Amino acid sequence: xxxxxxxxxxxxxxxxxxxxxxYSHLAYSHYEVNRSYILKDFSDLPAxxxxxxxxxxxxxxxxxxxxxxxKFGWNFVAEISGTxxxxxxxxxxxxxxxxxxxxxxxxxxxQLQLVGLRNYCPDIRIEKFVDDDFxxxxxxxxxxxxxxxxxxxxxxxxxxxxxxxxxxxxxxxxLDAAYSDYEYIKMQAKTLKNDEVIVGIRDAKFKAFLRESSxxxxxxxxxxxxxxxxxxxxxxxxxxxxxxxxxxxxxLSIYNSNKEKLNGFGIQQYSDDNAELREYAVIVSGNxxxxxxxxxxxxxxxxxxxxxxxxxxxxxxxxxxxxFGNSYFFGVNSQxxxxxRHDMLSEVDRIIIPEVASSKKDRKVVMTGVMANAExxxxxxxxxxxxxxxxxxxxxxxxxxxxxxxxxxxxxxxQKIKFDYDPExxxxxxxxxxxxxxxxxxxxxxxxxxxxxxxxxxx
Amino acid sequence: xxxNIVLLRKVTGLSISVGSDSEFExxxxxxxxxxxxxxxxxxxxxxxxxxHYLPDxxxxxxxxxKDYICRxxxxxxxxxxxxxxxxxxxxxxxxxxxAGKDGILSFDRIEKGYLDIxxxxxxxxxxxPISGQITFIDPxxxxxxxxxxxxxxxxxxxxxxxxxxxxxxxxPYYDFVFVKDGSSIYTVNDLSGDYHDKVVFVGQYLHxxxxxxLVELGCRAIVTFSMDYEDFKDFAGTVFVIAGFxxxxxxxxxxxxxxxxxxxxxxxxxxxxxxxxxxxxxxxxPFSDATSEYGVPELTxxxxxxxxxxxxxxxxxxxxxxxxxxxxxxxxKNGRHLIKTENLRNIVLA
Numbered sequence: 001x002x003x004x005x006x007x008x009x010x011x012x013x014x015x016x017x018x019x020x021x022x023y024s025h026l027a028y029s030h031y032e033v034n035r036s037y038i039l040k041d042f043s044d045l046p047a048x049x050x051x052x053x054x055x056x057x058x059x060x061x062x063x064x065x066x067x068x069x070x071k072f073g074w075n076f077v078a079e080i081s082g083t084x085x086x087x088x089x090x091x092x093x094x095x096x097x098x099x100x101x102x103x104x105x106x107x108x109x110x111q112l113q114l115v116g117l118r119n120y121c122p123d124i125r126i127e128k129f130v131d132d133d134f135x136x137x138x139x140x141x142x143x144x145x146x147x148x149x150x151x152x153x154x155x156x157x158x159x160x161x162x163x164x165x166x167x168x169x170x171x172x173x174x175l176d177a178a179y180s181d182y183e184y185i186k187m188q189a190k191t192l193k194n195d196e197v198i199v200g201i202r203d204a205k206f207k208a209f210l211r212e213s214s215x216x217x218x219x220x221x222x223x224x225x226x227x228x229x230x231x232x233x234x235x236x237x238x239x240x241x242x243x244x245x246x247x248x249x250x251x252l253s254i255y256n257s258n259k260e261k262l263n264g265f266g267i268q269q270y271s272d273d274n275a276e277l278r279e280y281a282v283i284v285s286g287n288x289x290x291x292x293x294x295x296x297x298x299x300x301x302x303x304x305x306x307x308x309x310x311x312x313x314x315x316x317x318x319x320x321x322x323x324f325g326n327s328y329f330f331g332v333n334s335q336x337x338x339x340x341r342h343d344m345l346s347e348v349d350r351i352i353i354p355e356v357a358s359s360k361k362d363r364k365v366v367m368t369g370v371m372a373n374a375e376x377x378x379x380x381x382x383x384x385x386x387x388x389x390x391x392x393x394x395x396x397x398x399x400x401x402x403x404x405x406x407x408x409x410x411x412x413x414x415q416k417i418k419f420d421y422d423p424e425x426x427x428x429x430x431x432x433x434x435x436x437x438x439x440x441x442x443x444x445x446x447x448x449x450x451x452x453x454x455x456x457x458x459x
Numbered sequence: 460x461x462x463n464i465v466l467l468r469k470v471t472g473l474s475i476s477v478g479s480d481s482e483f484e485x486x487x488x489x490x491x492x493x494x495x496x497x498x499x500x501x502x503x504x505x506x507x508x509x510x511h512y513l514p515d516x517x518x519x520x521x522x523x524x525k526d527y528i529c530r531x532x533x534x535x536x537x538x539x540x541x542x543x544x545x546x547x548x549x550x551x552x553x554x555x556x557x558a559g560k561d562g563i564l565s566f567d568r569i570e571k572g573y574l575d576i577x578x579x580x581x582x583x584x585x586x587x588p589i590s591g592q593i594t595f596i597d598p599x600x601x602x603x604x605x606x607x608x609x610x611x612x613x614x615x616x617x618x619x620x621x622x623x624x625x626x627x628x629x630x631p632y633y634d635f636v637f638v639k640d641g642s643s644i645y646t647v648n649d650l651s652g653d654y655h656d657k658v659v660f661v662g663q664y665l666h667x668x669x670x671x672x673l674v675e676l677g678c679r680a681i682v683t684f685s686m687d688y689e690d691f692k693d694f695a696g697t698v699f700v701i702a703g704f705x706x707x708x709x710x711x712x713x714x715x716x717x718x719x720x721x722x723x724x725x726x727x728x729x730x731x732x733x734x735x736x737x738x739x740x741x742x743x744x745p746f747s748d749a750t751s752e753y754g755v756p757e758l759t760x761x762x763x764x765x766x767x768x769x770x771x772x773x774x775x776x777x778x779x780x781x782x783x784x785x786x787x788x789x790x791x792k793n794g795r796h797l798i799k800t801e802n803l804r805n806i807v808l809a
Contacts, residue, residue, distance in 0.1 A: 043460040043753055048732065060752075067753035071460050198688065217687060221705035222767050224688040228615055228703070229765045230462060233801040236767040 008032075011089050011096045012337045013076055014323035016129065018104040020156050020287050021045055022064070023319045026072055027327070027337050028092060038343050039072045040318050044230040057116020065121075077121060086123040098336060102129040102322065129322060135184055137321055138165045140329025147281040151265055151311070153251070153301065155286035157227070157243070159191030160250040162305070164261060187258040189250045194227040201242060208443030209245035211450040212238050233291065244296045247288050248442075251304020266309030266353070267411040280311035282351075283321065290317035294349075295388070295457060298432060302353060303440050309411050312428075313349045320344055347429035352402075352417065354410045356385045358437035363387070366435045369402035385435040387458050393421055393428045400431070408435070460753040463805045464763060466701075466716075466746075470608045473730055474594055475631050475738070477585065478601030485596050493587045495739075499602055501584050505577040508560045514572045517545040517554040521572030528574060532566045536576070543574060589632070589724060590739050608726075609808075610734040611682075613699040617691065618680075618733060632724035632738055633658045633679050641721075642714055647672045654678040658725050658735070660717055663709040670694055680727060682717075682735065684709040685771075697727065699735050702771040708793075710773040712745040719743070746773075749805040756803040762788060766802040769793070776803065 009030045016023040021044045029036040043064070052060060062084070065077050076096045078087040089095035101117065101124055103110055110128055117126055127133075138150055142165075152163040164185040192200070198220055200206055219238065226239050234240065255262060266280050282301065289297055301307065321344075327334040328344045356366050367383035373396055381402070383389040397420070404415040421428055436456055442449055483500040487493060513524040527543045530536060536558045543556040562576040591606030634657045638645045644664045655677035661669060665683035667690040673681055680697035685707035691700060701713070719742035726736030747761045756762045762776045774790035785797045 041460055044462050046462070046752070063752050067460055067751050071755055195692070199692075217689065218705075220688045221703075225703045225705065225765075225770050226767060229770075233799050234767055235799060239767060 009089075009091065010337050011074075011076075011092070012327075013096045013099045015099070015101045016104070016319050016322045017045075017101060018319070019045075020158075023323065024068055024072075025318070025320060025323045026074060026076070026096070027324055027339060027343070029337055029339065029343075031338070036340060036343055038320065038324070038339070039074070040320075041068060041071055042318065047230075052112060052116065054112045054115035054119065057113050058119045061117055061120045084121040086121065098125065099123065100125040100127065100323075100336075102127050102133075104129050105131075131184070131186070134163070134322075135165070137325040137329070138163075139167075140326050141281070141283070141321070142167055144329050145281065147312075148279045149265060149281070151280075151282045151305075153282060153284045153286070153289070153305075155247055155250065155284060155289040155297075155300070157246070157288050158193065158197060159189055160247075160254065160286065160288070161186060161188040162251070162254050162258075162262075163187070164265065185258075185261045187254050187261060189253050194224070197227060197246065198224050201246075206245060206249060207446070209248055209449070210241055210446045211453055212241040213446045240291070240293075240296075243288055244292055244300065247292060247297075247300045248304045250288075251300060252306075255305050262305060265305075266307045266311050280309070281314060282307075282311050283314045283316055285316045285319055285321070289315075298349070298351065299388070299453075299456075302351070302434055303442075306439075307351075308353045308355065308438075309413070310350070310352045310417075313351055315346045315348075341427065345427060348427050350428055350431045351434065352410060352431065353434045354404050354408050356408045356435050356437055357406075359385065364406075366406060366408040367402055367404050367433060369400065371398050371400055373398040383433045383435045384458075386437045386456060387435055388456050389433045389435060391431040391433070393430055395423050397422050402433075461755060461801065461804050462753055463749060463751065463807045464765075465612050465752060465809045466806050467609045467744075468612055468734075468809045470610050470731070470736065472605070473608045473726065473736060473738075474603040474605055475589060475591070475726075476601045476603050477588065479585065482599050483585070485598055485602065487593050487596070487602070489593050489596060491593045492591070493593060493604065494590045495587060497587045499585050499587050500598075501582055503580060503582050505563065505580055506583075507565075507575050508562045508578045509558070509576040510568075511543070511556050511574045512572055513543055513556065513574055516556050517543060519545055521570075524572045524574070525566070525569050528566070528569070530564050532564060534564050535562070536564055537561045542576075606738045607740065609737050609740050610731045611699070611701075611720075611737055612734045613682075613701050614703050615691075616699040616733040616735075617694060617697060618727060619695065619697040630656065630679075631728075632726050635660065635682075635720055635723050635725045635737070637718075637721050638662060641717060642709075642711075645669060650676070658682060658727075660721070664706055665690070665698070667693070670696065670698070680735075684713065705770075707771050710771075712773060715745045716742060744808050746806045746808075749807045750809055751807065752809060754805060756786060756800065756805065760805065762786070762803040763806050764788060764790075764796075764798050764802060765804055766798045769796055769798065773806075 011026065011028045013026045021042055024041040026039040069075055074093045076087055076099060077084050086099050087095040089097045103113065114126055117124055138152065141150060148167060150165045154161045166183045201219060201223060222236065222239055223242055226234060284301065292300065324339055324344065327337050328339045332338060363384045365382050366385045369381040371379040371381055375396060381391055399420050400418065402417045409415045410417060477499060479502055481502055481504055483502045485500045486498045513519055513527060514521050517527060519527055527545050529544050530542050536542060538558055538561055540558050541555050542558050542564060544553050546553045558576055560576055562578050565575040565577050568575060587604065589604060589606045591604040593602060594605045595603035636657050637660045639649055641660050641662045643662050645662050647669055650672065654673055656679050658680045659673055659678045660682045663684045665681060665686040670681060674696045682699045684702045685705060686700055688704040720737050720740060723740060724738040726738060756776050758776055760776055762774060764772050772790050772793060774788040776786050777789055778787040780787055780797060783800060786800045786803050787795060788798050789795045
């Protein structure tokens, strides 16, 4: 019996063009020898990309693809009599079964890009990535992981958006329902230009979120160089602190303008049996999210969007869901390539945010619990207020049993939470329990914030 | 991939217009290659030698100025002769206008109050100020020349709208001059020479006070290696910042490159967007041979850091560390540093 064509050796290149940069992903799979991987690249855009003429677009893509081949060590475009064609796939490092370029809305003048790309290589599939495609991708996510609601956060330096995707309100229990039956709510912070970001950091409201002190002149020069140079990575503690503060302010701004739309996420229970805690998921993406360390990112999400209750946090810094999301979710029904979970998704964190009444005590125990399995026995766990506690999950089947004590509880669930972890079914990395007193307060200055954060993170 | 720093970019299609306000006879044709100093066209005609504004000189209204002329139109007059006169106090005294030069009297602008003296007919030869190919000739108006051009792509720039400055006109090109040898940081006391309608390179760092003084002296634009962001934001003129904000040390390779453009003509127009066009550049590229806009740094290659702590420093990539996440770069007398690979770039001539 012949194999499914997609189970043969296969390679596919997809490129996602957003306002913040170009995400290139080359997926390879050879399931017969259990080999698959995705090569990834992120490149920032030239300043004048949005206004490229078709001729400029042709030259740009010719140069970009040439450089990308060198980066990946893979030939995927061939020149034949002056015309560029997609090189047919034969083996690793040689050819692909297709190239697709997806343009995010407003990333560029699509018409001119279309003409430019057609002039460069007419084989390349070009599409606009619109809200419909986005919903299709999230529907696939629901089908794969059986969550009721998803919050997709795209956290970027110059503007962020949050999308709430809720299948429970219109078509409960029907996984095959058309994605247009799902409720889809998009919320966006104002897109800022570089100069607006730089000027904004002088605002007292912004400074109230900082934890590193620095003079204004130094701050603005550093930040201006960082933003204008187009780099996204830095070791500078000052810059990272500014970006962290920027992130939480952006999300807070989205929250304040959309309280009703975000209401109830994380705290409304759907099933009687909450042993799985599989109702809520957050997917976080964006260049700002990628830059922050994990604990700062989680604090940004919690404090910016004021989330309570619980959710599972997925990370998609490379925008793999935008390129190969549907290929993964549709499995053997995929049209281009079949991908596995370990190719696509990083490990997931489970976040629990209980209500904790403030206290005059410096620290108090608000949760006790047990992590149990046959091999490890019982491990006692506890969480203190006002701290964020991290529990690493071993790569074995374990059972968690938490009890919140005193007047601490998780909204709509209560004081007891129990769930299993099975590495065959789940991909969790750690559990994070946010036992800080709510509402969380920042300011009035960097020194106070620094001390407060050290207390939260037990540093 | 790292997007390399394109410092210079070759440009085609720039046209420089060399014009005349009267009909001319061209000495070249479309397609000809011309060098600096080659004859382009000649004009035969007269030019205004001297002009008298009668309302100021003899206190008359401009609409009545014609009544006070005492010579004939197109009459040849010599220096010292009376050409206009107004009598006062019943003719006992008068105010007179005397010709300051020999020439032919013209009444062409008398309705506006002007009495002009034209020179005798002469032939003027116009020579090409630049090298390039002749692309267009309109013998009533101008000749267009397409020169070899590169654009100097700055880190950022601010282009002032010229119409806000009354003392300047839009010129197709400007002289590119230096403050001293451009190798240092300069103050107002270092200024000497004529900066009016010129593009001025001020060296490593631009102080706000120096910027204001140069604007006062009428310079068209300033080119600097670095300046403070706050000064850049507040600056009302045209400035090209090559490297970035703050005090950034200028590697001598940058200076070598800029010095090779001293004395060239430069352009500021929409063809170059926010960059500076350099006409007929003659230079030897002082950086590596990289030309692509994207790429990854290679071992032993020359790289530039855009890490905030060592911004725009040039060094040699000696090794990769921590699975390629960091590069060990030798910055010469600034020492060796570990820089995130993502923050290392080539400087390219694209």
